[in-house]
Amino acid sequence: MTDITFITQTKNLIDNLKSVCANYGLGNDGNEFKIITQVFLYKFMNDKFQYEAKKVNEKLATAKNFQETLEQLSEEEFKFLIALIGPDIPQLHAEQTITHLWNKQTQDDFARLFDDTLRGISIENSEIFSVKSSGGAKDKMFDDLSQYISDSSQRDAFCKALINKLVEFSFERMFEEKYDFFATIFEYLIKDYNTDSGGKYAEYYTPHAVARIMAAIMVNEEVSGVTCYDPSAGSGTLLMNIAHAIGEKNCSIYSEDISQKSSNMLRLNLVLNNLSHSIPNIIKTNTIAEPYYLDQKFDYIVSNPPFKLDFSDFVADLSKDRFKDRFFAGIPNVPKAKKESMSIYLMFIQHIMYSLSKTGKAAIVVPTGFITAQSGIEKKIREAMISRNMLRGVVSMPSNIFASTGTNVSVLFLDNQADNEHIVLLDASKLGDTIKEGKNQRTVLSKKEEQRIIDAMNKKLPEEDFSVVISADDIKAKNYSFSAGQYFEVKIEYTDITAKEFEEKMKTFETNLSVLFNESKTLEIEIQNNLKGLRYE
Incomplete structure (x- = not known):
């Protein structure tokens, strides 16, 4: 089975699940997202369990009927099987598999059986698969999905329809493959539910090109046993890319995000990307006001923080002593009007600088205006990056690299072991082709253009009207401007x-x-x- 075939079949599964929801009056309903993502998670856990069970148990591996053979295992054999597959793998009993439910469709009160099954899986796998809040409370992996159908007489049929869609194919044959292609599936899965326009704590996609570039520039050598952190993780695109660059088994993922929806999507993304061992490190919290990892330092930090957001509700608490060292450059003032325009990203930049280990590296998406602001908190932060020898380089991205916002963005690359004599500033604003995406215009970079950016940063290559390699003293002389254009040589022909x-x-x-x-x-x-x-x- 090729990647394309697999992706096509998986997208068909998602469409079929959406069709079931629509047929039972839940199309575009607020609960449709929960149903689709939770059923998809159940499907993946089921297939992952079967795949791992076959790897460690010859009887199951050679069985003509996996379900019958699993049901025939003695209690001791089953305990031994669970011990062999390990704690990071979903653990299901024989009566919790999709095949078992499919075989029980003629049973009365099937909806109750369906809900009880998912509830049991949630309880038994909560230690590794549940998302925690900053207070330590763990979420439920699965809701009683049948209860979203208001007409109780239709609940059995609804749950049967879901199960019938889940048995049509298996993920098992793809578990030996590299997981990068799951990014396409995951984006397709959540594209209708991840709002990117307005609203408090709205979530935004980070384009995969930007995420790939960030990861390739940060990880240009083999490492192992490292920690990767995102303080505004969303659904985890940046974390997945850096984990792939490092190697899933060579790193642990840590994240914080205020959105329960984003945290749940990140959990699914970790499962899809062979990183389920990091699920206990997903924390749903307000990173700025109630940081869970305040006392921990990280080897790699990636972030595309919200740029503008009203945080006036908790701004008073940020002046407390325990935050003083973190917000060294200051806290943005609360404007009398347009509180939603508060530059919360300045808080995230300072938080990231505070959270880096002594050898840590970071990549942060910022509005391009930050790199040239001549006063205020922005300039204080830039001055600190230079005085602390943290700045490795800056890439100014093309306009509309994000389809959902017209803000021009740049990526800051920090390194606590940066070479302050060879800082790379790069202007990629002229790269890419513009395409129409819905109502918006988006700039798309080719693979060649991505590599050009990566090579210029990693190899420290100066290129006319594209990149410059300068020193910290050069930046001081230009009033701490991080804009490549201000350092380009003006030539008169x-x-x-x-x-x-x-x-x-x-x-x-x-x-x-x-x-x-x-x-x-x-x-x-x-x-x-x-x-x-x-x-x-």
Whole structure:
């Protein structure tokens, strides 16, 4: 089975689940998102359990009927099976599999059986698969999905329809493959539910090109046993890309995000990307006001923080002593009007600088205006990056690289072991092709253009009107500007011409000027005549 075939079948499964919801009156309903993502998670956990069980148990691996053989295992054999597959793998009993439910469709009160099954899986797998809040409370992996159908007489049929869609194919054959292609599936899965326009704590997609570039620049050597953190993780695109660059088994993922929806999607993304061992590190919290990982330092930090957001509800608490070191450059003022325009991203930048380990690296998406602001918190932060020798480089991205916002963005690359004599500033604003995406325009980078950016940063390559390699002192001399354009060399080109060519050019200039002067005199006379004709009435 090829990646394309697999992706097509998986997208068909998602469409079929949406169709079931629509047929039972839940199309575009607020609960449709929960149903689709939770059923999809159940499907993946089921297939992952079967795949791992076959790897460690020869009887199950060679069985003509996996379900029958699983049901025939003794209690001791089953306990031994669970021990062998390990704690990071979903653990299901024989009566909790999709096949078992499919075989029980003629049973009365099937909806109750369906809900009880998912509830049991949630309880038994909560230690590794539940998302925690900052207070330590764990969420439920699955709701009683049948209860979203208001007509109780339709609940059995609804749950049966869901199960019938889940048995049509298996993920198992793809578990040996590299997981990068799951990004396409995951985006397709959540594209209708991840709002990107307005609203408090609205979630935004980070384009995969930006995420790939960030990961490739940050990870240019083999590492292991490292920690990766995102303080505004969303659905986890940035974390998935850096984990792939490092190697899923070589890193642990940590995240914070205020959105329960984003935290649940990140959990699913971790499962899809072979990173379920990091699910206990997903924390639903307000990173700025109630940071769960305040006392922990990280090796790699990636972030596309919200740029503008009203945080006036908790701004007073941020002046407490425990936050003083973190917000060294200050806290943005609360405007009298348009509180939603508060620059919360400045808080995230300072939080990230505070959270880096002594050898840590970070990549942060910021509005491009940040890199040239001549005063305020923005400049104080830039000054600190230079004085602390943290700045590795900056990439200014093309306009509309994010389809959902017209804000121009740049990516800051920080490194606590940066070479302050060879800082790379890069202007990629002229790259990419513009395509229409819905109502918006989006700039798309080619693979070649992505690699050009990566090479210029990693190899420290200066290129005319594209990249410069400068020192910290050069940046101080330019009033701490991080804009590549301010360091480009201005070149004046000279062209040799003959005396005759020079004379002809001068005659042409004189003729053109004479015509323009005559037109100007005519206009002056017309204006004077019009003024003389004006009368007071």
